[in-house]
Amino acid sequence: SGGGMIWLSGLSGITFGAAVRLDASGRDGAAGKDKSNHFASGGGSGGQILIFSGPSLKAPDDQLPTLKASGGNGACTSHSNLWVVSGAGGGGFVGFNWSKPSGDRLLRPNFNILIGGGALGSDETGHGCNLIPGREMLEATFGRVGQNMSITACAGGHAGVFCDLCDKDSWSDGVGMCQPCNPIPLRAFHPNSTTGWSTADCPYSCSVGVPNVASNKNCLDPLDYALTFFGGWKGVLGIACAIVGTALLLLWRRRKANLATNGSRPLLEDLSGSTVSTWSRRVCASNGSRGAMEFQINRDNLPFHVCRVYLMGDNTRLAPWFLPQTVPAGLEEMVLEHRWQQLSTEVKKATEVSRVSGHLISALRHLYPPLAPLVARWQRLRRARKVQKVLMEFCDSERLWTWIREPGKELVLRFGCDAKATLAHFDVLDFARSRLDWAPVNLLKDAWLIPVQGQGTFSDPFEVDISDPVLQLLEHTDFGATAVLSVISTFNRAARKIQQDDLRKDEDDSLQQLHETVEQCAS
Numbered sequence: 001s002g003g004g005m006i007w008l009s010g011l012s013g014i015t016f017g018a019a020v021r022l023d024a025s026g027r028d029g030a031a032g033k034d035k036s037n038h039f040a041s042g043g044g045s046g047g048q049i050l051i052f053s054g055p056s057l058k059a060p061d062d063q064l065p066t067l068k069a070s071g072g073n074g075a076c077t078s079h080s081n082l083w084v085v086s087g088a089g090g091g092g093f094v095g096f097n098w099s100k101p102s103g104d105r106l107l108r109p110n111f112n113i114l115i116g117g118g119a120l121g122s123d124e125t126g127h128g129c130n131l132i133p134g135r136e137m138l139e140a141t142f143g144r145v146g147q148n149m150s151i152t153a154c155a156g157g158h159a160g161v162f163c164d165l166c167d168k169d170s171w172s173d174g175v176g177m178c179q180p181c182n183p184i185p186l187r188a189f190h191p192n193s194t195t196g197w198s199t200a201d202c203p204y205s206c207s208v209g210v211p212n213v214a215s216n217k218n219c220l221d222p223l224d225y226a227l228t229f230f231g232g233w234k235g236v237l238g239i240a241c242a243i244v245g246t247a248l249l250l251l252w253r254r255r256k257a258n259l260a261t262n263g264s265r266p267l268l269e270d271l272s273g274s275t276v277s278t279w280s281r282r283v284c285a286s287n288g289s290r291g292a293m294e295f296q297i298n299r300d301n302l303p304f305h306v307c308r309v310y311l312m313g314d315n316t317r318l319a320p321w322f323l324p325q326t327v328p329a330g331l332e333e334m335v336l337e338h339r340w341q342q343l344s345t346e347v348k349k350a351t352e353v354s355r356v357s358g359h360l361i362s363a364l365r366h367l368y369p370p371l372a373p374l375v376a377r378w379q380r381l382r383r384a385r386k387v388q389k390v391l392m393e394f395c396d397s398e399r400l401w402t403w404i405r406e407p408g409k410e411l412v413l414r415f416g417c418d419a420k421a422t423l424a425h426f427d428v429l430d431f432a433r434s435r436l437d438w439a440p441v442n443l444l445k446d447a448w449l450i451p452v453q454g455q456g457t458f459s460d461p462f463e464v465d466i467s468d469p470v471l472q473l474l475e476h477t478d479f480g481a482t483a484v485l486s487v488i489s490t491f492n493r494a495a496r497k498i499q500q501d502d503l504r505k506d507e508d509d510s511l512q513q514l515h516e517t518v519e520q521c522a523s
Contacts, residue, residue: 001027003047003069003092013056016109018063024049025068025114026089029075031124038079043072043118046092046146053098059109067094068114071143073121076129083132088118091146096161098150108162117143149177157196171197185219231368238368295384295417297427299469303438304412304429307331308470310451311424315380317353317361321387321424331428334411339400346394350386353379373459380421387424388415405432418465423453427470440476448474456500463492490521 003024008014026044033039046069059065069092076085094113119142120129132138154163159172166178168190181190181202188204197203206212206219216225230236297305309328313319323344327335357379364372391413394400401411409432417424441448450471454462465471466488475481494517502510 002044002089003027005048005050007050007052009052010056011054013054013058014051015056016059016065016111018060020059020065021068022049022066023068024092025070026072026092026118028072028118028121029086029088031075031077031084031086031122033077033079033124038077038084040075040077040084040086040123042086043074043089043121043143045089045143046071046115046117048092049094050151051096051098052151053096055099057098057109059111061110064110064112066112066114067148069094069146070114070116071118071146073118074129074141075121075123076132077123085120085129085132085138085141087141088120088143090143091115091117093146094148094161095151097152098162111161113148113161115146115148117145119143147177155196156198157193165194166196168192169202171200171202173198185217187219187221188213229370235368295388295415295419295421296467297414297416297429297469299472301414301429302469302473303435304431304433305470306411306428306430309426309428311347311351311426313351314422314455315351315383315424316376316455317355317358320353321347321351321383323347323426334402334428335400336402339398342398343391343394343400346390347387350390351383353383373457377420377460384415384417384421384424391415391426418453418468420453420460422455422460423451441473443474443477443479452495454495456498456503462495462498464488487518487522491518494518 003026006022006024008022024047026046029041029043031038031040049067049069051067071089071091074086074088076083078084092115094115098108120132120138122128148161149159150161150163154160154172154174156174157166157172158164158174159166159176159178163174166172169181170178171181172178179200181197182200184190184202184204185206187207187210189207190202190204204213204219206216210216210219210221211225213219220228224232227233227236230239307328307330309323309331311321311323313321315321325341325344327337327340361372361376361379364375395413400413403411405411412429412431414427414429415424416427450464452462453465454460456462466485474484477484491514494514498510498514502508
């Protein structure tokens, strides 16, 4: 039979004497036989011991009180080399409800609590069942261990009959017993806590000499941690291969260029001296240098600057560059409309982004994010040079302007873009103008609309390029260079914080904040 229930309750408290024993254990099973049958009853399960005590709960420290709710042992019997074995009883439950629990184990009484499950008992003659052959296979008949815990739920990180604080590498939700925390990295440890951990994901810190866990969740050593920025050893190997491959490619191109130059130098010299080649280069304003000033207009040509036509788009697969088919206002009398439309078509072909390029950037963003913006910028610059080449070839083969002028006074169409090739434009130059007619910009009469370059990302933020010679004309206004540069600098500093996704949110007030910041600086 089972152990039943023992209930103790004291409003002000309970005092246990020396060697007090409360036993609610289950009874052992019994074995027997009659003339024709052999039987063995199972062990009884442990009962319950429930103690409800007020603030004063006392027990001697030298002779601890015993609270026992163990399961009863099983029984066995045999007949003609056949054994009959019964199961043992499981352990019971011992629970406390102390109105003044203490997390300090030195300030509360101790008890000897026994809640084990039963094991193999004896047969009808009193001999132990441990004589059964192969008894190690009978562990399934043993009773399971019972529970000892607080009757009311403990705070998180505490468990046991007195809601003791779990060890620093254990946790509890306040209902069950303390359990081991989830595994942590090799170079990590659990810090000491006065409140305990209520979830299995216990906090941990990295060991001394290892980067902080805030940025190093796996507690990698300094070398491995540094390599994670490059994609680990595989990333470093890939970068090394890319550097070597790039160096070999540049050497191959240089050697190929040298061979081509040595084999055709006389022909190139003849063409470079021809009148047609010189005129086409002058009209198309091609700049062969590769650098920061590659796509910028020469400052010496500012007195001849007529206007600037911006291309639409930001030179990406979703928004490629394109030149509107309609001739811009102010150029109707200067440009042949059908030629302008042809130029627009050629520019559109040159700025198309292939699917392969788009998939390459998408793959790099997942496999090696630091390399993705560099490759994207290289592709944009490549398309910019292609547009520059298309413009030069178009000027060589087609007549764009309405007027035919004498050499030295031509109209020139010049391609330009920012250093990251996100904002492109065509500058119109009129070399028939006199340098003496140039005058500073008067912002009281003319309003300037300045497009912003960039894509709203960390590597390509929104900004105004003050190094553009045309924009530097604003420094000569009545406001002065300091005022103009201060406004542009304030704009760039605030615009860097705006992401492209923020512009698509209706509830985002980033643009309003940017407007207020610039207005405050300008005033």
